[in-house]
Each structure stands twice: as structure tokens, then as C-alpha cells.
Amino acid sequence: MRSAVPDIVVRRLPxxxxxxxxxxxxxxxxxxxxxxxxxLDISAARIRKDFSHFGEFGQQGRGYQxxxxxxxxxxxxxxxxxxxxxxxxxxxxxxxLANYDGFSHNGFRIVALFDSDPAKIGTTVNDIxxxxxxxxxGEIRRRQLQLAILALPAPQAEIIVDRIVMxxxxxxxxxxxxxxxxxxxxxxxxxxxTSVLQxxxxxxxxxxx
Amino acid sequence: MRSAVPDIVVRRLPxxxxxxxxxxxxxxxxxxxxxxxxxLDISAARIRKDFSHFGEFGQQGRGYQxxxxxxxxxxxxxxxxxxxxxxxxxxxxxxxLANYDGFSHNGFRIVALFDSDPAKIGTTVNDIxxxxxxxxxGEIRRRQLQLAILALPAPQAEIIVDRIVMxxxxxxxxxxxxxxxxxxxxxxxxxxxTSVLQxxxxxxxxxxx
DNA sequence: GCCTGTGAAAGGATTCACAGCG
DNA sequence: CGCTGTGAATCCTTTCACAGGC
Numbered sequence: 170m171r172s173a174v175p176d177i178v179v180r181r182l183p184x185x186x187x188x189x190x191x192x193x194x195x196x197x198x199x200x201x202x203x204x205x206x207x208x209l210d211i212s213a214a215r216i217r218k219d220f221s222h223f224g225e226f227g228q229q230g231r232g233y234q235x236x237x238x239x240x241x242x243x244x245x246x247x248x249x250x251x252x253x254x255x256x257x258x259x260x261x262x263x264x265x266l267a268n269y270d271g272f273s274h275n276g277f278r279i280v281a282l283f284d285s286d287p288a289k290i291g292t293t294v295n296d297i298x299x300x301x302x303x304x305x306x307g308e309i310r311r312r313q314l315q316l317a318i319l320a321l322p323a324p325q326a327e328i329i330v331d332r333i334v335m336x337x338x339x340x341x342x343x344x345x346x347x348x349x350x351x352x353x354x355x356x357x358x359x360x361x362x363t364s365v366l367q368x369x370x371x372x373x374x375x376x377x378x
Numbered sequence: 379m380r381s382a383v384p385d386i387v388v389r390r391l392p393x394x395x396x397x398x399x400x401x402x403x404x405x406x407x408x409x410x411x412x413x414x415x416x417x418l419d420i421s422a423a424r425i426r427k428d429f430s431h432f433g434e435f436g437q438q439g440r441g442y443q444x445x446x447x448x449x450x451x452x453x454x455x456x457x458x459x460x461x462x463x464x465x466x467x468x469x470x471x472x473x474x475l476a477n478y479d480g481f482s483h484n485g486f487r488i489v490a491l492f493d494s495d496p497a498k499i500g501t502t503v504n505d506i507x508x509x510x511x512x513x514x515x516g517e518i519r520r521r522q523l524q525l526a527i528l529a530l531p532a533p534q535a536e537i538i539v540d541r542i543v544m545x546x547x548x549x550x551x552x553x554x555x556x557x558x559x560x561x562x563x564x565x566x567x568x569x570x571x572t573s574v575l576q577x578x579x580x581x582x583x584x585x586x587x
Numbered sequence: 588g589c590c591t592g593t594g595a596a597a598g599g600a601t602t603c604a605c606a607g608c609g
Numbered sequence: 610c611g612c613t614g615t616g617a618a619t620c621c622t623t624t625c626a627c628a629g630g631c
Contacts, residue, residue, distance in 0.1 A: 177600075183576035188557060201612060210560060213612095214602055221614055229608045230611050247579045254575075261477055265470035266571070271555055275572045276579065315582055316575065337585075340578035342571060346480055348397060351419060356581055358574045362475075362551060363484045365567045366463075366525065367392035369549035370456045370485065372565055373524055376546075386622075410590060422590095423624055430592055439589050439631045 174222045181219055184209065186242040187275070193235050201232030248276025255314045255338070257329055258321025259284040259299050262344060266320060267294040279318070281308055285325075305329075309336040316340045323347040330357070383431045390428055393418065395451040396484070402444050410441030457485025464523045464547070466538060467530025468493040468508050471553060475529060476503040488527070490517055494534075514538075518545040525549045532556040539566070 188208060192200060206213040220226050220233075226241050227233045243249040254272075256263055256279045267279055282294060285302040292299055300308060308314070317338045319326055326347035333341070334352050341357045343349055349357050397417060401409060415422040429435050429442075435450050436442045452458040463481075465472055465488045476488055491503060494511040501508055509517060517523070526547045528535055535556035542550070543561050550566045552558055558566050 175599075179580050180573075180577050182580070183570075183573035184557075186576065187555070187570075187572065191557075203612085208557070212602065214604095214615095215600090217612095217614060218601080225614070227613050229613050231609080232612065245580065246576045247582070247584060248576055252575075252579060261470070261474035265474050268470055269571075271572055272575075275576065277572070277575055313585060315585065316578070318571075339582045340575070342574055342578070346396070348400075348417070356578045358578060360569060360571065360574060361392075361396075362478075362527075362569065363396065363480055363486070364389075364392035365551055365569060366461075366481075366486055366549070367395065367455045367457055367484065368389050369525070369551070369565045369567060370461060371388050371391070371454065373456070373548045375456060376522060376524065384621075412590085421624065423593095423626095424622090426590095426592060427623080434592070436591050437631070438591050438629075441590065 178219045178222055182242055182246055185216070185219070186239065186246065186248075189235050189239045189242070190274070193239060198235055199232050200235055202227070204232070243276070246276070250276070252277050252316050253280040253312060253314055254278065255281045255283065255305075255309055255317040255333070257283045257302070257305070257317060257319050257333070259289060259294060260320065263320040264294055266318060266344075267297060277316070281312065281314065283308075285321075306332055306336040309333060309338060314338065316342070318342045318344065320344045387428045387431055391451055391455055394425070394428070395448065395455065395457075398444050398448045398451070399483070402448060407444055408441050409444055411436070413441070452485070455485070459485070461486050461525050462489040462521060462523055463487065464490045464492065464514075464518055464526040464542070466492045466511070466514070466526060466528050466542070468498060468503060469529065472529040473503055475527060475553075476506060486525070490521065490523065492517075494530075515541055515545040518542060518547060523547065525551070527551045527553065529553045 188205065202213040202216045206216055223241070223245055226238050254277055256267055259267065259282050267282060272278060279297065282297050282299045283302050283305050284290070284299050289299045290301050315338060317333050319329060319341060321329065323345040326343065326345045326349060330341060330349055334355050339355055341355065343357055343359045346361065351357060397414065411425045412422040415425055432450070432454050435447050463486055465476055468476065468491050472491070476491060481487060488506065491506050491508045492511050492514050493499070493508050498508045499510050524547060526542050528538065528550060530538065532554040535552065535554045535558060539550060539558055543564050548564055550564065552566055552568045555570065560566060
């Protein structure tokens with residue numbers, strides 16, 4: 170990664186941010202590191218050290234102001250304005266993602282849908298029209314989309330990555346089972362329920378069946 | 379975690395396993411650590427050291443036999459037979475998961491669906507009937523289900539965790555936005571697209587809105 | 588020769604523990 | 610007094626580099 174801040178720290182920031190947003194909704198205005206630590210099952214020192222990479226956000230004797238810390242984290246993560254996203258592949262998972270309302274309050278909005286099935290073209294999901302896959306590059310360029318979510322069949326994934334990276338996409342969230350290889354300057358992340366389940370079963374003592 | 383093997387190593391095993399399965403499908407029978415390393419963008423030494431926690435699976439001068447290594451990893455991860463899973467919450471995401479065919483070849487099968495919406499009870503998804511949430515504990519006990527996937531509204535998640543843990547569930551895959559707190563002997567993992575996207579945007583240079 | 592498995596070395600991350608501030 | 614921010618110490622992970630086997 171291209172920063173002085175360790176990537177493992179950056180990966181924790183979204184957790185902090187989302188937890189703080191929930192606290193704010195509950196009316197919490199101030200919180201010390203040890204209380205946040207307990208909520209998240211990690212150590213208070215880690216939280217303080219994580220934040221210290223970016224500045225001094227707390228106040229001695231009191232803790233952190235929730236609202237201020239949220240704004241700092243949103244700024245650091247660059248989610249203080251909305252990122253428009255292209256969603257490629259509108260099957261069942263794509264439908265669920267297009268309708269997911271967790272994006273909108275966290276800095277993202279799916280603004281364009283693409284699918285290769287002619288029967289779907291022109292229909293809408295969550296008021297967003299599904300466009301033919303042929304229009305992918307044109308639309309990404311026109312709207313300057315930098316993020317894309319892949320929810321299409323795995324065999325098509327690598328080719329689509331080539332196309333969208335050419336068109337300017339810099340971050341790709343991969344829901345397919347394909348292992349995509351990195352391109353310089355492009356971040357690819359994989360969401361894979363099988364891996365998570367297989368990690369869990371390592372620790373579970375089988376009782377039967 | 380309760381083992382001598384570092385958890386970070388365990389987390390990589392599913393990636394190795396799934397990659398090896400793909401290689402086997404492509405007809406690859408043998409692979410040296412450096413080739414696997416290149417596919418996965420990690421170092422060959424790490425792969426060898428990871429495997430070395432569990433035994434000696436390779437052969438000098440040749441590498442690893444793909445089929446043998448797959449069986450070893452399946453055994454280590456306990457996915458050499460099928461884990462039945464309860465899926466709780468059959469909205470759009472739940473539908474997508476119930477129909478997802480990536481589970482079946484990797485050690486898992488969703489065998490029971492639950493929802494609190496009376497209109498859905500009795501209908502089936504992928505030939506699995508949706509049952510009322512009241513039957514949750516009974517069905518988990520009867521079928522001795524040890525894994526559950528949560529795909530329901532976040533506010534209900536914590537209560538459901540209590541109930542399914544009481545009924546014997548040992549591993550929970552949490553698709554809700556709720557931060558669930560740990561119970562002794564129960565593994566809870568969170569899949570959260572917002573966190574992944576927010577991690578990506580940290581690294582992307584914004585060119586425009 | 589090629590490749591694994593592994594001690595030893597290097598590099599990171601987390602925790603400790605406390606100075607210093609409100 | 611309570612809490613942050615942080616150097617120092619500890620702990621953990623990765624890489625190096627090579628002995629030994631095929």
C-alpha cells in the first residue's frame with residue numbers, strides 16, 4: 170500500500186466509523202477509548218494508537234467527541250461525500266445490492282447497473298435502469314465512475330476487470346468466486362462467504378452428522 | 379483462538395483450498411510453492427510455512443500434489459463432509475444466498491430457511507421451505523445445526539444470536555450491519571461491504587465527484 | 588538441479604506503562 | 610482524578626537462506 174499508515178490500521182477505521190455512527194444515533198456525544206474498546210472487543214491502546222497515526226482527536230480526561238471523530242474519520246477515508254458506483258451483474262445478488270440501503274449513509278450510491286441478459290435491459294431496480302454490458306466503458310467514462318461492484322458469473326470477471334480499469338475504475342469489490350489479479354493503481358477486494366465459513370469450521374468441534 | 383496454529387494462518391487456508399480446487403479443475407496435478415505464490419500474489423516461503431504447521435505435504439524437487447493437498451486442507455478445515463446451515467432472514471439477500479451454488483462444492487449446504495414474515499411461510503426457495511421464526515430453536519436442535527447465516531434486519535440480530543446459540547449453533551455468519559458481541563465457544567464473523575468499500579476509498583485519489 | 592521444510596533474522600503490530608494535560 | 614498520546618518492550622509474522630531429499 171502506498172502510505173505511511175499501516176494497511177491493517179486503515180482496515181479498522183471503517184469499523185470505528187460505523188460504530189461511532191451508531192453511538193451518535195443513540196445520542197452518545199462523548200466516549201473514552203476504553204468504552205469504544207469494550208464495544209469492539211479490542212484494546213483501548215490499539216484504538217488510541219490507530220487514531221494517533223492521523224492526528225490528535227481526543228481530549229485528556231474526557232475521551233473523544235463522537236461527532237468530531239466521525240467527521241475526522243469520514244475525511245480520512247474520503248467518505249465525506251458520495252462515491253457513485255457501477256454494479257455489474259444484476260442477478261439475485263445484484264438485486265439485493267442495488268436495493269441495499271446501507272450504502273447511502275456511508276458514502277456510496279449505486280448509480281448504474283449493467284447486465285448481459287437482453288431480457289433485463291430497460292427494466293429498473295430501485296429506480297436505476299439496467300443497461301447493456303456494451304455501454305459499460307462509455308457510461309463509466311461519462312460519469313467518471315471510480316468504483317465498481319462485480320456480481321456476475323465468475324468466468325466473465327477477469328475480462329470485465331480489464332474493461333472497467335481501462336475506463337478509469339480504481340476500486341473493485343469482487344463478489345464473484347474468481348481470484349482476480351492486481352493491476353497497478355487499482356484496488357481489488359474480494360467478498361467470499363465460503364472462505365469465512367471454512368475459517369469458522371476449523372474451530373468448531375463436530376458433534377454429529 | 380484455541381489452537382497452536384496462528385489464526386492468520388487458518389484464515390489463509392480457505393484461499394489455498396479454493397485456488398487448488400480451481401487448479402485441479404484445470405487439470406493441474408502438481409504445483410510448486412512458488413507457482414501457487416504467484417497466483418495468489420504472496421511469497422512462496424509463506425505458503426510453505428503455513429502448510430508446515432500441519433505436516434509435510436510436499437515432495438522435494440517436485441512441489442505439491444494438488445489432489446493430495448486439497449484433501450489435507452479439507453480435512454484440516456473440517457470441510458471433508460457437508461455442514462448443514464440455517465439461513466435466517468429470507469429477503470433479497472437471503473434469496474441470493476439460498477440459491478448460491480458456491481456452497482455445495484465447498485463443504486456447506488443451506489438446509490433450513492426462517493423468516494418472520496407470515497406471507498413467506500410455506501413458500502420455498504431452491505426447494506427449501508421457509509419456516510416461521512418460532513420454529514427456529516426446535517429445528518436447529520432437531521437437525522443439530524451448528525452453523526447459521528444471518529440475513530435479517532439488524533435490530534433483530536442480537537436476540538436471534540441468543541436464541542440460536544442456546545439451541546446449539548457454534549458458528550454465525552453475520553450479513554447484518556449489527557456488531558454482535560462474542561459468546562464463549564461461538565465464532566461470529568461479519569461480512570460488511572461498506573467496510574470494504576471504505577477501506578478502498580482511503581487509497582483512491584479522487585479525480586472528481 | 589529443483590524444491591521443501593525450517594531455524595535464524597528482520598520486520599511489524601500490539602500492549603505496556605506513564606508523562607502530561609484538562 | 611481520568612484520560613490521551615506515545616516511547617519502550619513484548620509479541621507475532623514474514624522473509625531469508627540453506628540443509629537435506631528427490
